[in-house]
Amino acid sequence: MNDLKLFKQKFDVHLERYLEKQIENISKFTKDSSILKNIHYLRKVSLSGGKRIRPYLAYLMYQAFSGKENEEILEFLVFLEIFHTFCLIHDDIMDKSDLRHGVPTAHAYISNSLKQEGRIGDIGHTGSSQAILLGDLLFSWSQEIINSNKNFSREIIDLVNVYFYKMVDEVVVGQMIDVDIATRKKVSKELIDNKTMLKTAGYSFTTPLLIGSALSGNTDKNIETFCGKFGLAMGIAFQTQDDLLDITSSNSKLGKPTSSDKSQNQHTYFTYFPSLEYGKRIIMDNFRQAKELVEKLKIKNLYRQKFLNFVEAIEKRTF
Amino acid sequence: MNDLKLFKQKFDVHLERYLEKQIENISKFTKDSSILKNIHYLRKVSLSGGKRIRPYLAYLMYQAFSGKENEEILEFLVFLEIFHTFCLIHDDIMDKSDLRHGVPTAHAYISNSLKQEGRIGDIGHTGSSQAILLGDLLFSWSQEIINSNKNFSREIIDLVNVYFYKMVDEVVVGQMIDVDIATRKKVSKELIDNKTMLKTAGYSFTTPLLIGSALSGNTDKNIETFCGKFGLAMGIAFQTQDDLLDITSSNSKLGKPTSSDKSQNQHTYFTYFPSLEYGKRIIMDNFRQAKELVEKLKIKNLYRQKFLNFVEAIEKRTF
Numbered sequence: 001m002n003d004l005k006l007f008k009q010k011f012d013v014h015l016e017r018y019l020e021k022q023i024e025n026i027s028k029f030t031k032d033s034s035i036l037k038n039i040h041y042l043r044k045v046s047l048s049g050g051k052r053i054r055p056y057l058a059y060l061m062y063q064a065f066s067g068k069e070n071e072e073i074l075e076f077l078v079f080l081e082i083f084h085t086f087c088l089i090h091d092d093i094m095d096k097s098d099l100r101h102g103v104p105t106a107h108a109y110i111s112n113s114l115k116q117e118g119r120i121g122d123i124g125h126t127g128s129s130q131a132i133l134l135g136d137l138l139f140s141w142s143q144e145i146i147n148s149n150k151n152f153s154r155e156i157i158d159l160v161n162v163y164f165y166k167m168v169d170e171v172v173v174g175q176m177i178d179v180d181i182a183t184r185k186k187v188s189k190e191l192i193d194n195k196t197m198l199k200t201a202g203y204s205f206t207t208p209l210l211i212g213s214a215l216s217g218n219t220d221k222n223i224e225t226f227c228g229k230f231g232l233a234m235g236i237a238f239q240t241q242d243d244l245l246d247i248t249s250s251n252s253k254l255g256k257p258t259s260s261d262k263s264q265n266q267h268t269y270f271t272y273f274p275s276l277e278y279g280k281r282i283i284m285d286n287f288r289q290a291k292e293l294v295e296k297l298k299i300k301n302l303y304r305q306k307f308l309n310f311v312e313a314i315e316k317r318t319f
Numbered sequence: 320m321n322d323l324k325l326f327k328q329k330f331d332v333h334l335e336r337y338l339e340k341q342i343e344n345i346s347k348f349t350k351d352s353s354i355l356k357n358i359h360y361l362r363k364v365s366l367s368g369g370k371r372i373r374p375y376l377a378y379l380m381y382q383a384f385s386g387k388e389n390e391e392i393l394e395f396l397v398f399l400e401i402f403h404t405f406c407l408i409h410d411d412i413m414d415k416s417d418l419r420h421g422v423p424t425a426h427a428y429i430s431n432s433l434k435q436e437g438r439i440g441d442i443g444h445t446g447s448s449q450a451i452l453l454g455d456l457l458f459s460w461s462q463e464i465i466n467s468n469k470n471f472s473r474e475i476i477d478l479v480n481v482y483f484y485k486m487v488d489e490v491v492v493g494q495m496i497d498v499d500i501a502t503r504k505k506v507s508k509e510l511i512d513n514k515t516m517l518k519t520a521g522y523s524f525t526t527p528l529l530i531g532s533a534l535s536g537n538t539d540k541n542i543e544t545f546c547g548k549f550g551l552a553m554g555i556a557f558q559t560q561d562d563l564l565d566i567t568s569s570n571s572k573l574g575k576p577t578s579s580d581k582s583q584n585q586h587t588y589f590t591y592f593p594s595l596e597y598g599k600r601i602i603m604d605n606f607r608q609a610k611e612l613v614e615k616l617k618i619k620n621l622y623r624q625k626f627l628n629f630v631e632a633i634e635k636r637t638f
Contacts, residue, residue, distance in 0.1 A: 029492045030513055034499055039492075090455065094448040119502035129413040129498045132451055133491050136409065139455065140487040143462045147480050154473055161466050168459040172452050173348040173358075179448045180353055183438035194349055 003306055004313050007059065008052045014074045015081055019043045022141060034117075038110050038130050042138065046085045049101025053314075054080045054208040060310065061212025064303035065223075072151065073215060079145035080208060086138035087171065087203075093128050093135075094179055107131035152215065159214040167207040174198030187267040201235025230293045237286035238314060243268035244279055245317075287315045322625055323632050326378065327371045333393045334400055338362045341460060353436075357429055357449050361457065365404040368420025372633075373399045373527040379629065380531025383622035384542075391470065392534060398464035399527060405457035406490065406522075412447050412454075413498055426450035471534065478533040486526040493517030506586040520554025549612045556605035557633060562587035563598055564636075606634045 019042060026039050055077040062073055089106045091097075098108040111127030119126070146160055177195040181187050209227040247270060273279045294307040338361060345358050374396040381392055408425045410416075417427040430446030438445070465479055496514040500506050528546040566589060592598045613626040 026488060026492065029489055029517060030496060032496060032499070032510060032513070035492065035495050038495065090451055093451065094444075096444070114502055120504060121502045123502065125413075125415070126498060126502050130495060132409055132412070133495050133498070136458065137488070137491050139458060140462075140484060140491070143459075143466075144480070144484040147462075147466050148477075148484070158467075161463070165459060165463040165467075169345060169456070170348055172456050172459070173345065173354065176354050176357065176449060176452050177349060177351060179445060179452070180351070183433055183440045183442065183445050185439060191351060194351070198348060 002313055003309055004051065004053070004056055007056045008050075010071065011052050011055055011059075011074050011077070011081075012047065015078050016043070016047060018075070018078045018082070018145075019046055026137075034113075037113065038106075038134065039137070041106060041109055042085070042134055044103060044109075045089065045100075045106055045134075046081065048103045050081070050084070052081060053204060054084060057205065057208040057310070058212035058215070060303065060306055061209045062216045064299040064307075065213055065216035065218040067300075068216075076145065076149055076151070076215070079142045080211070082138050082145065083142035086135045086142065087175075089131055089135040089138065091175065093131050094175070105131070106134050156214055156217065160211055163207055163210045163214060167203055170198040170207075171203040174200075174203070181267050184267070187271070189269075189272045192267060192269060192272070196235055196239045197232065200239045201231045204231075204238065205234040206231025226293060226297055230290055233286045233290040233293065234311070234314065237283050237290065240269050240279055240283045240286070241315075241317075243270050244276065244283070247276075283315075287311055321632055322628055323370065323372070323375055326375045327369075329390065330371050330374055330378075330393050330396070330400075331366060334397050335362070335366060337394075337397045337401070337464075338365055345456075353432075356432065357425075357453065358456070360425060360428055361404070361453055363422060364408065364419075364425055364453075365400065367422045369400070369403070371400060372523060373403060376524065376527040376629070377531035377534070379622065379625055380528045381535045383618040383626075384532055384535035384537040386619075387535075395464065395468055395470070395534070398461045399530070401457050401464065402461035405454045405461065406494075408450055408454040408457065410494065412450050413494070424450070425453050475533055475536065479530055482526055482529045482533060486522055489517040489526075490522040493519075493522070500586050503586070506590070508588075508591045511586060511588060511591070515554055515558045516551065519558045520550045523550075523557065524553040525550025545612060545616055549609055552605045552609040552612065553630070553633070556602050556609065559588050559598055559602045559605070560634075560636075562589050563595065563602070566595075602634075606630055 023039055023043065027036060030036065055074070058077050058080060059073065063069060088100060092100060092105040093107050097105055099105065103109075104112065107127040107130070109127075110130045111123050114123045114126055143164075146157065146164065149157060152160075174195050174197075177191060178199060181191065181195070206227045209231065210224065213223050213227065246268070269282070270276070270279055273282070290311050291308055294304060294311065297304065297307070299307075342358055342362065346355060349355065374393070377396050377399060378392065382388055407419060411419060411424040412426050416424055418424065422428075423431065426446040426449070428446075429449045430442050433442045433445060462483075465476065465483065468476060471479075493514050493516075496510060497518060500510065500514070525546045528550065529543065532542045532546065565587070588601070589595070589598055592601070609630050610627055613623060613630065616623065616626070618626075
């Protein structure tokens with residue numbers, strides 16, 4: 001089993017524990033079984049699938065710069081995955097996706113439940129509304145985890161917040177572009193790049209690394225350059241690879257219908273590329289660049305190797 | 320001009336300044352004019368109408384318990400109104416409301432813009448998606464204001480967070496009930512009470528008071544009893560009054576169509592009351608109870624009078 005899979009096993013214990021505690025807490029606000037049933041579904045959405053890339057990168061960076069291997073930090077890093085689940089729930093509403101990681105998305109699950117219960121009115125809309133609220137709850141929880149923590153110094157949490165709030169602005173604006181693009185007949189490559197920078201590079205790679213660095217107590221500002229460059233290379237490679245898989249992969253492997261991007265008038269990198277081969281070259285070049293950046297990073301060989309393994313796991317999608 | 324109107328004048332200067340700064344900041348993430356136009360609309364949504372009840376109550380409590388009248392705190396209290404605007408934007412999507420305070424709601428504005436620009440696809444859905452994202456942005460900003468503040472001690476901010484995060488859970492669960500209720504043929508009065516406690520009493524009255532108390536440095540835990548009881552009485556009175564106005568008031572005054580609740584299969588207190596008179600009695604009794612609680616509160620007469628004026632302004636809706 002590779003590092004990322006091992007990490008997921010350990011991390012998910014904390015994630016599950018946290019969700020159970022929160023769902024238990026929420027039960028003091030209402031006794032209504034329909035509402036509680038929807039909230040319980042958060043556990044399923046969050047724990048079904050998902051690679052835990054973001055907390056893994058933060059943890060790796062934390063280890064590399066603090067030399068510590070303590071697992072208490074995993075409890076804190078749960079905020080990244082709670083935030084990610086919030087993003088997925090809201091994204092799935094916007095994309096009208098009914099399935100993710102092989103299970104019904106939040107809005108689809110709730111709409112189905114209401115239908116089965118013989119509810120009246122616009123059931124589809126109600127499912128989306130409840131899913132918006134489930135997402136809002138997770139978004140709140142993610143920030144509560146950061147700001148109710150007592151294990152890190154005020155200075156460290158302040159820096160985490162600086163990175164976190166910048167990332168939220170980025171990922172929201174990135175998603176705004178994504179949503180807007182689907183209504184346009186023509187889109188510039190510049191705008192697709194803009195979206196990838198914000199939604200993928202910054203959100204999935206650069207910021208988790210910065211947060212891991214901040215938590216380690218690292219105060220060397222130069223690390224921001226590495227995180228930015230590594231994130232950009234990984235973001236472009238990953239997004240292009242994702243676009244490619246959307247064209248070529250089979251339904252069952254992704255857990256969602258293939259060519260869903262195209263059917264929704266989604267503009268991808270392959271709109272601009274002369275061939276699939278050209279796209280594959282972009283992917284390869286950027287993964288190589290990411291590895292070169294890691295080679296130059298001044299950390300212990302053990303962690304350097306873990307970084308390289310990570311890039312390869314993403315490259316081969318063996319996670 | 321009454322206290323609340325004077326407060327709004329002073330407060331809105333800070334609110335506007337904050338929004339302009341944030342919108343300026345966001346402009347570094349994209350140059351796309353469609354996206355920026357949507358984000359700019361946040362200024363209009365937030366500054367058109369609204370009574371500023373929540374920051375006013377927090378300010379009043381802060382003054383009463385600290386004796387200070389400094390206006391720097393208004394800059395901080397902007398977070399309550401930013402959070403409130405987030406709630407309104409998401410609520411309006413769920414209620415399919417196209418108008419609030421006489422101006423188009425976020426989703427309606429964006430859908431109209433896209434239509435005028437000749438965009439393709441499901442324009443209505445895209446408008447809602449963008450409005451979800453505008454709300455997410457504000458939700459994030461409200462918490463960033465709290466947690467990036469350097470003027471208050473860590474202990475004070477920690478207490479603000481305790482109250483704030485409890486309130487978010489409350490208001491989200493309250494809204495979940497509100498949304499769910501519209502799909503039911505029959506609803507218990509217990510559930511309507513549950514909703515009012517969470518969405519109105521806690522959110523609009525109790526929590527702003529608690530936050531004002533925390534910011535004043537007041538550490539007397541007994542204050543929580545006053546805030547809870549006052550909030551409950553005001554919440555019931557206000558919600559019942561709102562339901563009554565929805566039945567009786569004219570379109571132009573509320574800035575939204577009348578009987579919009581009924582047309583959406585909304586269950587209100589008047590579903591259970593034998594008569595309008597009975598409802599009016601509930602309203603009167605609860606406003607009187609709120610005033611009695613204020614009479615017993617150990618604060619300077621100046622602030623006691625301001626509290627009483629506030630209850631009366633709400634009672635007579637002269638704000």
